[in-house]
Amino acid sequence: MLPKINQMLFFQIASSDEAEAAIEYKARIAEVLDEGFLIENPINSQNGRMKRMFLGDELSVYFVSEDGIKHFFNSHVLGFREDVVKLVKIRRPELDQITKVQRRNFLRVAAELEIAVKMPDQVRFVALTDDVGGGGISFICDGKWTISRGQVLECWLLIPYKNGSIEHASFNAEIVRVVQLETGRNQAMIKFAGINDTDRQRIIRFCFERQLEFRNR
Known part of the structure; x- marks a missing residue:
């Protein structure tokens, strides 16, 4: 309506x-x-x-x-x-x-941001995001990491802004889908399972900046 x-x-x-x-x-x-x-x-x-x-x-x-x-x-x-x-x-x-x-909350933009991930077994690795949004993100990681649907990850996202400042957002996220790519790497789609309002606003601010940047090209 x-x-x-x-x-x-x-x-x-x-x-x-x-x-x-x-x-x-x-x-x-x-x-x-x-x-x-x-x-x-x-x-x-x-x-x-x-x-x-x-x-x-x-x-x-x-x-x-x-x-x-x-x-x-x-x-x-x-x-x-x-x-x-x-x-x-x-x-x-x-x-x-x-x-x-x-x-x-689900506005998503394409972006390669650095993300640090801790798996349930305490294994840690660093990956790059594929897209970012206020409700979740997707990232690309090496195929050697045994990630699967339903896992809950601890994540730290590095967020650069247009003014040159850099902030971090930390959150827990659940894997909702894993896709094996032809390159041998994995793409993981995750949704936020636990994130405070300040960290979510940091991500949303980045998304709006990126959206405005695309719109002005």
Whole structure:
């Protein structure tokens, strides 16, 4: 289902600043267009302050249906319209892009990051990620490591940001799939089984930076 006129949208804005990326804003839909929604100027859900939007801002959005279920989608700012009040035009999602599971947690980007892994038998190795997301990652490792579906790993991910800073995120993750590659190496898809909010936000911040970088090419 799509949100309707006068329905409230709640969203976060992609930002390289961790604190800014965590702020939730809300705005009412003023008009529904074929290619987008016109929304009123958003306000900070906590302090009620107006938020200035910019062309291209990436948004992680949800709305609440009449039955109380949250529906999530990703969007971005397409432009602006001067009316009685200034309206912001954001991209309208396709129906299959709206989900009851928070999409932002599963935003994934291709990235080769260094990851240190400790297996249940205490064996440790270092690998490179294939893609990274707020809900899990995949990595490529040497075929000599006996990894299998259902194993829970302890991981430490090295995260470089555009400003040159480097941070680490630690988490426990469950292997959901292992693929043997023609090169003799293995690709492991893992989902986070235990990760604190700070480390998840670090990964999400990296994903948004990378997504914006791809978008601006």
